[in-house]
Amino acid sequence: MDFDVLIIGSGAGGGMTALALCEQGLKVGLIERGKRFEPTKDYILNYPDWANRPNPLEQARRPEQTLDQHYLTPITVRGKKQQRASLTYHRVHGLGGSTLHYQGEAHRFAEHAFNTEFEFSWGVDWPINYSDLASYYARAENLLSVAGKTGNPFKPSRDTFPTPAHALSNRSQMLAESALKLGMQLQANTLALPSLSINGRTPCQHSGGCNFGCVFGAKSSIDQAIIPRAEETGNLTLLTQTRALKLISHASGNIDAVQCINEDKRFELSAKIVVLAMGAIETPRLLLHSSNKLAPQGLGNQHDQVGRYFMETVVATLPLELDADFTTYLGPPLDSRIWDFCRPKDKHTNGFVLGAAGYLRPSTSPVRHAIDTKGIGRAHKHAVRNSFGKQMYLFGIAEQQPLASNRLSLSHRTDDVGVPKINAHCAYSEQDIHTLKTMKGTLKQWANATPTRSIGRPTDTLYRSSATHVAGTCRMGHKPSDSVVDAFGKVHGHNNCYITDASVMPTQGAGDSPSLTIQALALRTADKIAAVLKA
Amino acid sequence: MSSKNHIKLSPRRQFLLGSAVVIGATWAYRQFPRDKPAPLSPILNTAVQITDTLIPADQSAGALDIGLDKRMLARLEDDLAWREMIYRLGDAVNKQAWQDHKQLLFALNIDQREALLTTLLNDERSENTQTHDDLLRLRSTMMVWYYRAPAGHQSLQYTLPAHYPAYPKKFT
Numbered sequence: 001m002d003f004d005v006l007i008i009g010s011g012a013g014g015g016m017t018a019l020a021l022c023e024q025g026l027k028v029g030l031i032e033r034g035k036r037f038e039p040t041k042d043y044i045l046n047y048p049d050w051a052n053r054p055n056p057l058e059q060a061r062r063p064e065q066t067l068d069q070h071y072l073t074p075i076t077v078r079g080k081k082q083q084r085a086s087l088t089y090h091r092v093h094g095l096g097g098s099t100l101h102y103q104g105e106a107h108r109f110a111e112h113a114f115n116t117e118f119e120f121s122w123g124v125d126w127p128i129n130y131s132d133l134a135s136y137y138a139r140a141e142n143l144l145s146v147a148g149k150t151g152n153p154f155k156p157s158r159d160t161f162p163t164p165a166h167a168l169s170n171r172s173q174m175l176a177e178s179a180l181k182l183g184m185q186l187q188a189n190t191l192a193l194p195s196l197s198i199n200g201r202t203p204c205q206h207s208g209g210c211n212f213g214c215v216f217g218a219k220s221s222i223d224q225a226i227i228p229r230a231e232e233t234g235n236l237t238l239l240t241q242t243r244a245l246k247l248i249s250h251a252s253g254n255i256d257a258v259q260c261i262n263e264d265k266r267f268e269l270s271a272k273i274v275v276l277a278m279g280a281i282e283t284p285r286l287l288l289h290s291s292n293k294l295a296p297q298g299l300g301n302q303h304d305q306v307g308r309y310f311m312e313t314v315v316a317t318l319p320l321e322l323d324a325d326f327t328t329y330l331g332p333p334l335d336s337r338i339w340d341f342c343r344p345k346d347k348h349t350n351g352f353v354l355g356a357a358g359y360l361r362p363s364t365s366p367v368r369h370a371i372d373t374k375g376i377g378r379a380h381k382h383a384v385r386n387s388f389g390k391q392m393y394l395f396g397i398a399e400q401q402p403l404a405s406n407r408l409s410l411s412h413r414t415d416d417v418g419v420p421k422i423n424a425h426c427a428y429s430e431q432d433i434h435t436l437k438t439m440k441g442t443l444k445q446w447a448n449a450t451p452t453r454s455i456g457r458p459t460d461t462l463y464r465s466s467a468t469h470v471a472g473t474c475r476m477g478h479k480p481s482d483s484v485v486d487a488f489g490k491v492h493g494h495n496n497c498y499i500t501d502a503s504v505m506p507t508q509g510a511g512d513s514p515s516l517t518i519q520a521l522a523l524r525t526a527d528k529i530a531a532v533l534k535a
Numbered sequence: 536m537s538s539k540n541h542i543k544l545s546p547r548r549q550f551l552l553g554s555a556v557v558i559g560a561t562w563a564y565r566q567f568p569r570d571k572p573a574p575l576s577p578i579l580n581t582a583v584q585i586t587d588t589l590i591p592a593d594q595s596a597g598a599l600d601i602g603l604d605k606r607m608l609a610r611l612e613d614d615l616a617w618r619e620m621i622y623r624l625g626d627a628v629n630k631q632a633w634q635d636h637k638q639l640l641f642a643l644n645i646d647q648r649e650a651l652l653t654t655l656l657n658d659e660r661s662e663n664t665q666t667h668d669d670l671l672r673l674r675s676t677m678m679v680w681y682y683r684a685p686a687g688h689q690s691l692q693y694t695l696p697a698h699y700p701a702y703p704k705k706f707t
Contacts, residue, residue: 049683325692366682366693371675376589376656377649381690384682388691 003029003237004533006258006271008244008286011097012515013500013522014277015222015230016140020526022235026533029269030236031260033243034093036223037100043213050212052367057092057101057213066281068411071423085464087312087424091279095240096223098279098468098515103210103334104193104219105513106146108137108520110342111156113351113399113509120344122431123402123507127478127487130156136520143229144220145198146516148190154339163195166204169331171322171392175356178450179338184354189337192220192516201225208329208358239269245419247274247290247299247497254496255299261417273496273529277522280310280470280503281408285422287474287484287491288410300491303481306474307408310426311508312467314350314398316439318447319456325389328358341442342510350435351510352398354442390453394446396439399508401429402472428462436460469514474503489525500525578625579608581640585628585670588648589677595690603680607673624669631655631666 010032116123149165165188176186193204288298338354477483480492500522590598
């Protein structure tokens, strides 16, 4: 055996699994398809002309090697057949995965989010409850030095956060007032952006540039907060720019080896236990592609469950131009949140959250802003000056109902190394569409209560997806007939194969960001794996 | 005493020393601003006027105040496509100014200059497509040069994203 445990994918789940196992003295191999980025060199925000530079993380997000863009989901809206644009799916190939470009949101799911079937008669209940994860949430928060404030009435009670909440940005202070007029409570977001220096790391600098990769190394992405600790144990072997192509399994049902490729070199690696942590699209893709004579439908797919219940990100947005300069580009990009609706208000609406985004991005840099502002001369200069720092958008994110018919399957088209691409079929339910409508209505009310110069047209993801969070395709459950993994992430029918990514989540957590839950689940699964190997 | 210190140089060394003096003098000459720069041709003068019209001085510095005209002219020397574009644009703008006002661009007041360039920028479909494209390109370049510079940031009261480690050095 090459390793005790071989983990495929180094994002939120894979990275956290690796650390937990290394700290328990196990020899871990960690496969990552992308490279290890150097924050002070590779990220464009190191350079004043950043707005005109190609973003290496953006390059690494492109899904051309994963999704068959020819596949379109037909949907019926108000009795008319329509088609959704092919899935747009944001991720990063690089050590740390999508945590390299995330905004650091670190949310514990609300208690009811684990029991939507019991509480609201839709979806499915998780095989575990909040109480099963609470201590793992706390462990993950400590490892990430999460900043936050206790007393959120919409979340379970808890101890203090490892670092204090960030002060609200200028834009959020103003938006808190307008939200209050509508009886909504804008609160400091809980963020894996440490507000104090911990273990010698630089605290968050409020640059607003999280999604370009943190040049300070302040954001608690996996490569900054977790991998160095795992390396210190001496038990971690990193295999970057290496891709897992296929799982090799024989009669016992165990994974005997993982077929890999590094540049053009193909080879096999073996381990006592294999952990899949490639996310809710690549993980089912690998399982489905790893079919053999004994498992002709793919591994873990005896009951045709792999790839089903696909959930993406249901989002509504509303652009605004504020009536004064609130330096909307400064501060943590997602520094505040409204959780008032995370518990559904009625049986026709999914849980959702609202927020305000002030991303630093090329479109809001001085250069891009000037170019995009129409005109020339004195009037142009005045207009550029007058609108800069005022543009932002309000947004709502809802959970999507898990439907068996929303599924990923293998395409007949293959990528450059011969692995079949994915056909993503994902339609919104009537309730999802109703939730979008509710979110847009609430956003409009919020915008109208805010001092703005102009309010743009609301948009949503019904026809054109923009999925930052995907989940559900290898969901956990008690029975192989309606799930892919058990309550500890072990794949049904394969004793040495576990999953620690968002694919195991049966529901999406009422609009909260999934990374902290993925990490808590990963720590729990890692404890289980360590116990199995030490038994 | 002086004859004792006299050093006789070989012809090769005399040549090298002479070359060094000529190169040094040329370099030194180029470092000092000339009292009277050579007058610009009408077309280049028009190009400078366009630059000034695109980003004029107001409560903050304009394009000419931070030397973007000189940067535009300097680029003529080693960028053939840029050179062709500037001459083509200057010529076309002057023709339009003559057609509209019977004067070249530099003789127009700021309102007339802004109106003329705005019309050309908005004119995408007529025979002025080339002029429109050239003007759009010059506009974009000037916006990049100006709003990337400290003067452009000051114009917006833009705070550089909090203390990026390498900015102070790289920005100057």
